[in-house]
Amino acid sequence: MDRREDNDQDPEEDHLTGSLETPLRPDAFALTDEQKIDGIEYHFKEIMQLLGLDLEDDSLKGTPRRVAKMYVKEIFDGLKPENRPHAKLFENRYGYRQMLVERDITLYSSCEHHFVPIIGKAHVAYIPNEHVIGLSKLNRIVQYYGRRPQVQERLTRQIAQELRDVLRTENVAVLIEADHLCVMSRGVNDVTSSTITSEYSGLFEQDAYRLEFMQAIRHNKS
Numbered sequence: 001m002d003r004r005e006d007n008d009q010d011p012e013e014d015h016l017t018g019s020l021e022t023p024l025r026p027d028a029f030a031l032t033d034e035q036k037i038d039g040i041e042y043h044f045k046e047i048m049q050l051l052g053l054d055l056e057d058d059s060l061k062g063t064p065r066r067v068a069k070m071y072v073k074e075i076f077d078g079l080k081p082e083n084r085p086h087a088k089l090f091e092n093r094y095g096y097r098q099m100l101v102e103r104d105i106t107l108y109s110s111c112e113h114h115f116v117p118i119i120g121k122a123h124v125a126y127i128p129n130e131h132v133i134g135l136s137k138l139n140r141i142v143q144y145y146g147r148r149p150q151v152q153e154r155l156t157r158q159i160a161q162e163l164r165d166v167l168r169t170e171n172v173a174v175l176i177e178a179d180h181l182c183v184m185s186r187g188v189n190d191v192t193s194s195t196i197t198s199e200y201s202g203l204f205e206q207d208a209y210r211l212e213f214m215q216a217i218r219h220n221k222s
């Protein structure tokens with residue numbers, strides 16, 4: 001039976017409290033990467049065969065293992081807690097107390113409903129207390145949570161929660177604008193729409209801070 005990684009809550013209650021956790025099986029970490037790759041290779045081969053593809057073909061025969069390696073080692077490696085970025089905190093020696101915005105962070109993720117790409121940009125900001133982190137760690141946090149099957153709402157909230165935890169401040173903003181291939185290239189086939197999600201906490205709940213953040217991310221690079 002599936003359950004959430006964080007607790008044994010009943011799904012109904014989980015829904016009401018708004019869990020941020022990616023739904024994982026209790027045995028999610030029981031297999032090694034190699035075992036996962038072997039299993040996915042086997043099953044992906046079955047899928048290709050069911051689609052009528054000839055696995056003896058030179059170009060296709062390596063695909064099941066390639067896909068398995070890509071899932072485990074690349075596009076879903078954010079499912080493994082050991083890959084969580086280590087964001088070393090530095091003391092805020094500069095006494096910097098204004099907003100720091102890291103904008104246009106490249107975002108790749110995967111839609112958990114269709115397993116096709118989500119491609120977009122994340123913009124994050126915080127107002128430091130006693131600590132700051134290296135800029136690249138902001139990008140790495142976005143990347144880590146993107147490398148899971150996702151819905152954009154959860155992705156946004158997971159990034160915001162991680163920033164609050166790591167930076168030890170509530171003053172955090174996250175805005176994601178993304179294109180969902182499941183909307184663009186199939187189903188409703190809409191290539192012009194995109195999806196914007198955001199989370200604001202601490203000072204960012206106030207209009208003035210939110211406006212400054214919005215202006216910063218919309219401002220053209222000179």
Ligand SMILES: Nc1nc2c(ncn2[C@@H]2O[C@H](COP(=O)(O)OP(=O)(O)OP(=O)(O)O)[C@@H](O)[C@H]2O)c(=O)[nH]1
Pocket residue numbers: 111112113150151152153180182183186187188
């Ligand atoms: N809220 C939310 N929905 C998403 C996200 N990514 C994809 N979806 C939607 O998930 C829904 C899945 O709905 P279903 O009706 O079960 O799937 P479907 O029959 O393939 O739906 P269509 O895409 O409308 O063809 C679709 O409406 C997708 O657009 C996301 O990040 N957030």
Ligand SMILES: [Zn+2]
Pocket residue numbers: 111112113114115116180182183
């Ligand atoms: Zn989808």
